[in-house]
Amino acid sequence: MGQTIQIEKANSLKEKPDVSNIKFGTVFTDYMFSSHYTPEHGWETPTITPYKNLELSPALQSIHYGQSVFEGLKAYKSGDDILLFRPEENFKRLNRSLERLSMPKINEEDAIKALKELLQLEKDWVPDGPGQSLYIRPFVFADEPFLGVRPSRTYRFLIILSPVAGYSGAALDPTSIYVEDEYVRAVRGGIGNAKAAGNYAASLLAQQKANNLGYEQVLWLDGVHQEYIEEVGSMNIFFVRNGEIVTPELNGSILEGITRKSIIELAEYKGYTVKEERVHIDDFLKGVQDGSISEVFGAGTAAVISPIGRMNIHDTDYIINDNQPGDVAKDLYDHYTEIQYGRLEDPFGWVQKA
Template sequence: MTQQLQITKARTLKEKPEVAGIPFGSYFTDHMFSMDYSAELGWHDASIIPYAPIEVSPSAQALHYGQTVFEGLKAYNVDGDVTLFRPDENFKRLNRSLERLSMPKIDEEFALLALTELLKLEHDWVPDGEGQALYVRPFVFANEPYLGVRPAKNYKMLIVLSPVAGYYGAQLNPTSIFVEDSYVRAVRGGVGEVKFGGNYAASLHAQQKAADLGYEQVLWLDGVHQEYVEEVGSMNIFFVRNGELVTPELNGSILPGITRKSLIELASGMGYTVNEERIHIKDIEEGIKDGSVTEVFGAGTAAVIAPVGIMNIHGTDYRINGNEIGEVTQKLYDNLTGIQTCELEDKYGWVHQVTSTVK
């Protein structure tokens, strides 16, 4: 059925914060998008409404059995105009996550239209400082009040917006990562390749362990052998080895990141050889030792690119590129963010215009 989008504006508007001074994802705009699903009506009641708490039954299935998936993308302020970076890819991936969790798919074109209208309403919230953006969080969860283990019959989709500074602050400083060899994030055939809330809940204990040891991120190994590189925290990971880019191949337990996909295409277009392959952690350790692995970085929507300066492998700290940003990492960061902010030509058609010449 054709969806109609209703808009109800907030009576009072919030004071906009100094973006550089707020923690990532902690302050939200005046409005949000909401849509409901029932087995009888399908997706319905699509609306933009004032941001406010929602009513959820204590027996809502998401609270007990975890049917909840989400996405993350950013809106940018380009000389007063608002743009998005590859939002179609986010809604495609959201549908893949929904399918894997036996949840009803959304109309991707309508979701993008709804997000566009929400951003038009909230365009004054899109910050224009260096490295700043408006973080966009679409998510879907089961809200049927039923304590039975089966796919729910009722769901809610929301999109909330949050102004954010750079994930690691204004400077692109190298981070430190701890190779986790006790716990695992996911296994092939599970839900590691989708943005499922439970994946992140399962990662928290290891993340806290790494933080207690003085490291900022966790590098996950495969769930079977605990020998092959998979992801870093909420990011995909890349290595520069003998001047070429190497990243773990998608195997069913690794999230197919949109930043990952973009970097592979971008790097190839810049003349770099990019290899997607199964990577043994020992090969990385040996590569760091013999100098063939010269740079390491994570890639994801929130951080864009996070250079790695220290990597703890099985109890030994290794400094990568003198704990400084590498030349390849910097070039890729500059080119990708340049396209995202329209400072460089978008040869790939990745930038989606939301508003033009906002007054």
Template sequence: MNQVIEFKQAAQLKTKPEPSTLGFGKRFTDHMFAMDYSDKKGWHSPRIAPYEPLMLDPSAMVFHYGQGVFEGLKAYKASDGRVLLFRPDKNIKRLNDTCRRMCIPELDEDLVLEGLKQLLEIEKDWVPHAEGTSLYIRPFVIATEPYLGVRPSNSYKFLIVLSPVGAYYAGQLSPVKIYVEDEYVRAIQGGVGHVKTSGNYAASLLAQKKAEQLGYDQVLWLDGKEKKYVEEVGSMNIFFKINGEVVTPKLNGSILNGITRDSVLYLLKDWGVPVREEKISIEDVYKAYKNGELEEVFGTGTAAVISPVGELNWNNEKMVVNEFQTGEFAKKLYTAITNLQYGKEHDKFGWTVEIE
């Protein structure tokens, strides 16, 4: 990393919102990080600039062929005023994994992290301090070349925008209702389901709308080939506690390698809890439910951290989990991870990064 990050001060600063008014992803800070790519210069001109609209040609390739990728992570305000990141290296590495799959030139991971740190140093007063709040960080890359032929773009723009947020769900640890989708599919092996590209989420919207109309919060996707094996929920990975053992679908090329998922696996193994990563069918989940062995279901993700599942609907069979109460494992995992994120406990894993 030998590029100097320039800084341009915003002419007028915004009024920061009250923590009690925060939703998710509706407000944005005064500045953003930006960097450009051309086939002649590579990634160049790293800068922190005022948050403002972009000027793009109508034929920019991102609009026509979907070369757009993104990440999501958060910054947290500790009680002593420190601003902390949680495993940002994993997010940046995953961003490059996605770039490779989408034929986008890889980014200098050290430069991205340094740019993020400098941006957060400037915007640290935007990190909310109320319980359950944080500063959501959205790095993303879009193809900018004006061209209508089908091939990878020769120019790109990388940006990081920041948004102060409250809880992803209204009741942070209140159980959610999940609809098991067996008509539409999200991804197949060999496709792009294992990376964070924009089209994955566009493809999920119809099923999500269907679930909401039926009174459910999220969709649980099954595999695209047999529509039999559990994969993931729209915004999180999924875990099942069955007869004292925790099971989560094995990464298979169509499931996102979640950072919170990985953290939960680390914690469970550290606690000596039996945990398996393997293919699990929705029929097996239903069988465990009917046998009284399905003790807890919870999702994991950056936005919600841990989200207990109170009901699964599969083929019009409603599986009410743990009497629609938040399970002890979900509570314990949520507390353990958020205590690390907010600097309340010693981080023996070395996961947190302080913004100095």
């Protein structure tokens, strides 16, 4: 890109919704950003237009062969300011995903500038209720109409925005987890550490199975042995063992979560001992049974931190910490979100104004 962004103004603006009453990802703002890639010109025609449907070919390569990646981050209201939390990390990860799927990288600095320009136009859409934010979805997909199996020649990069309430209102409500030991999501050497659309398609059957059994989310085991803990469908997983915070080590099939990375840095800053380990499900189960594991929680963009109060492991239900948020989860959540909303000092330089 590196070009001046053209802005097409809407003839009329939408009525702003009551964010507390809308479902995640169902309401979108007035505008969106888009850019198009060709081999001859690279990323070009950066444009902010009214939010609208796309006209696409039925032979679109992303539909048939899955060249589609995305990111998720949020904007927060702080007085008159709009704040972003580590957006550079999201666009770095977007480029890693693009590289893995043989797609052209974007210019990260240009992408952040485009996002900030879009947010300035949409600043009235950033809600200021407890736990509320504006969800940001950048995504890139192949748009060449061609049925041959090869990387597409052309692509589109878009950013759309959606106001969201807190994941569980503004409270830390514990969730329930089903440990999946039949299906697998990813293997090392595959695309498990890319934020690719196909990863999420691969998770849906097990997610439906868990929901039918009365659980909200799935905890995946490794794709080779199905014995080692990896991640929850929309979160990385942490647990407190003998007072220390433990999370599965990155292994090539676990998504490198930005919230995961930030929680580790914040926890170490606050004096906690954090360990990244290969965690066998039976060792984890033993810790739950003997009480050495006192808390379990997930970490991701949507929830920030989500305590896990009930787990099904090997077809047996276990209650964690009386199905209540633990002290460590609450401590990290409070500190983390206060930084995000600009209410506490940011010693890391994570937060920037839009």
